[in-house]
Amino acid sequence: MSKVALVTGGSRGIGAAISKALQEAGYQVAATYGGNDEAAAAFTSETGIKTYKWSVADYDACKEGIAQVEADIGPIDVLVNNAGITRDSMFHKMTPEQWKxxxxxxxxxxxxxxHPVWSGMRDRKFGRVINISSINGQKGQAGQANYSAAKAGDLGFTKALAQEGARAGITVNAICPGYIGTEMVRAIPEKVLNEKIVPQIPVGRLGEPEEIARCVVFLASDDAGFITGSTITANGGQFFV
Ligand code: NDP
Known part of the structure; x- marks a missing residue:
């Protein structure tokens, strides 16, 4: 029986690359998304991967959605927490809404x-939780106090939960991508991208979503069973921890 993987924000950008790479690696994959029905429909027709719409910000919706996914394709073995947003602003102009x-x-x-998948993973003595954090959670970024705080929080969560899951056969790891060429990054004005961001990346280019996806496939595999609580830094040499 193939393992089941659920990827949040799995129909676009890095998440879509992760969903496809896991499918190619033999997993049964489900992908969630937040609101872009058109992108989700196009993704499903391209890949055959079923998509589910709910907001990861809503606990009850997550519980219900996960129950539906498990009823459809089986207990979740691999959870990839990839969904994310930016609401950038210098702190003196940041609104409580942008923060929240x-x-x-x-x-x-x-x-x-x-939380809703944890007990099942403990009972089955196997699980992989992979959190997509960010370089800006490691180093902080002006204009992103909200985003940097959340992404740094994801790393603390990863390390704490790794300790709780270890004896139950669950690994919990994070990946910190640098700048990856998705819509989130392409939304940055081209002049800023070409003159300020790319020159800071020693390899001289943006990363590809597939380069993050391959890290996920490795962390999900049996080969990565001794790796837990760790962070893969994938940023083209821009920042070392
Ligand atoms: P995109 O903006 O391309 O895609 C984001 C995905 O998350 C979409 O599928 C979106 O759904 C989904 N999403 C957003 N909000 C919610 C929500 N409330 N509930 C459910 N799903 C939601 O982002 P990227 O692919 O660029 O980024 C993916 C992850 O990687 C994010 O966590 C991001 O912070 C992180 N990251 C990205 C970097 C980059 O350079 N791109 C660098 C470092 C980290 P929908 O399609 O419906 O909008």
């Missing part, structure tokens, strides 16, 4: 998705 929206999605969303 990012914390609710990027940090509480990881709790909301992991």
């Amino acid at each position: 929206e990012v914390i609710d999605t990027n940090l509480s969303g990881v709790f909301n998705m992991t």
Whole structure:
């Protein structure tokens, strides 16, 4: 029986690459998304991967959604917490709403998705939780106090939960991508991207979503069973921890 993987924000950007790579590696994959029905429909027709719409910021919706996925394709063995948003602003202009929206999605969303699958993973003595954090959670980024705080919080969550899951056969790891060429990054003005961001990346280019997806496939595999509580830093040499 193939293992079951659930990827949040799995129909676009890095998440879509992760969903496809897991499917190619033999997993039964389900992908969630937040609201872009058109992108989700296009993704399903391209890949055959079923998509589910709910907000990771809503705990009850996560519980119900996960129950539906498990009824459809079976207990979740691999959870990839990838859904994320930015609401960038310099701190003196940041609104409480911008703060809350990012914390609710990027940090509480990881709790909301992991909590409902945790007991089942413990009972079955196997699980893989892979959290997509960010370089900006490691080093901080001006204009992203909300995002940096949430993504740094994801790393603390990863390390704490790794200790709780270890004896139950569950590994919990994080990946910190640098700048990856998805819509989130392409939304940055081209001049800023070409003149300020790319020159900071020693390899001289943006990363590809597939480069993050391959890290996920490795962390999900049996070969990575001794790796837990760790962070894969994938940023083209931009920042070393
Ligand atoms: P995209 O904006 O391309 O895609 C984000 C995905 O998350 C979409 O599928 C979106 O759904 C989903 N999503 C957003 N909010 C919610 C929500 N409340 N509930 C459920 N799903 C939601 O992002 P990327 O692919 O660029 O980023 C993926 C992850 O990688 C994020 O966590 C991001 O912070 C992180 N990251 C990205 C980097 C980059 O350079 N791109 C760098 C470092 C980290 P929908 O399609 O419906 O909008």
